[in-house]
Amino acid sequence: MDWVFLTELAINGALTGLLYSLFAIGLVLIYKASSVPNLAQGGLTMVGAYVVLALARDVGLPLWLAIPLAVVVMFGLGFGIERVALRRLAGRPVVMILMLTLGLDIFLRGTTLAIWGGTSRSMELGVSYDPLFLGDIFVSRIHLVGAGVAVGLFVAFMLFFRTRTGIKLRAIADDYMASWSVGISVERGVGLSWALASVVAVAAGVIWGEIQGVDQALSLLLLKGLTVAVLGGLDSILGAVVAGIILGVVENVGADFLDPLVGGGSRELIVAAVLILTVMIRPHGLFGRHDIERV
């Protein structure tokens, strides 16, 4: 057993996992407010990346300006989605809202394809690809940067949910009717959660766009993001972070053992197993909240 190699697999797995978390945090934000997994989060992430590229390449702005501008644009888009589409669905069955998010995802993918075509574009953040050695262990710099962004967002949201606005959002997540009864604008709260999730989508889109290029494939991050969100409990941001690390490590280490045996493809099998087993054995995930039952 090569312990150094195993540690390297685990650490890089954890870093990749935190990038899944980065994506999953967006899912959790919307789930908290609307009780649906947002199937359009992949599409939003892809759009986030394209908007950054459009501002940087097509308009010619420097990246340090293009990214914050994209954040503003996407924040507005998130609010707009609530205003135009979701508000009409208030009070309808949750499955209808779920279908709406699916339709939205297809719409976003179609729109990006129509505007920017299918060829992959590169993000070019300027992060060096020279190997970075921590002792004997090699880690990827861009993964380290992305993991840092994920942890930073995690801390920011933990703080945000203690502010008055954050508390109102949590109240909305608990009970729409009671929120209305004390004058909380549920509509604005849901809009804000979509806006924040769209901002997270920019972060995820930039990092993942740098790693795998900006094209339609970015929207497929949804599958791993959903797995992480479900494992974490769907409505827990801490859960998304911990579950991301777990999935990343299990996937990376597990694939190293299994790939020689099954001849490749074991990553997908591991992700599938984690998702299916979570739903079967622990539907509330690691940190998901149970509905309180008092005796």
Next chain:
Amino acid sequence: MQEKVEAQPILSMNSVEVLYDNVMLAIKGVSVQVPKGEMIALLGSNGAGKSTTLKAISGLLKAERGRISRGEITFQGTDITQALAQKRVEMGICHVIEGRRVFEHLTPDENLTAAAPSGMSRTALKVEKDKIYAYFPRLAERRNSQAGYLSGGEQQMLAIGRAMVTQPKLLMLDEPSLGLAPFLVEEIFGILQKINREEGLSVLLVEQNALAALEIVSQGYLIENGRVVMHGTAEALKSNSDIQEFYLGGGEGTDFHNVKHYSRRKRWLS
């Protein structure tokens, strides 16, 4: 039962009809007046239309696909018949909904914070919270535990405290006594009376527990089948034979919901 002539009521509801889903007529021309600073009870059995009446006043009907199809509601002289729920809260109407729906995953302290009007400063909120904790000392003790695990009585107190943070002029409560032990009902009603006295808050109280409600209010309305069938002072209602028979127990049974429903209906509706 003739009322004394009052100053302009804080709330006036005139011949209001409510339709759910555009077909189900839940109240059929209800008129209710709440004089400023007074406590008024709305009595009636299951399905009579009490909650619907409160929702029509607070604007929460919309969330249940209900609407006011006739009549009008004025609050402090302003027509609010079609105003948004949020606007009505800002104007000073707060509705403590049925079933003590506290924000379960928040602490009591956060429950109060969540209800703070957007313009309320940090210090004003602090003052308001201290005031509420003074009215409900039990809440103060548990202010940082999870609200979902509070006892039923504590949750009802929290629901009332949460409504008070919105700075209401009219507080409406939907069956606050439901499922609570008599001593708790007494405690909560006592606090309500104190709040009414000290804050000058007008209160519209929906209750099936007529016995307890008539002890603290000045007037009561009785709703049956979506209509007001009786209105009078608490004293007059308490001594009314129908009320005594069906709502004040008239002996052993406090479960008045289905008792002699037929004869009662006949008497009031014919």
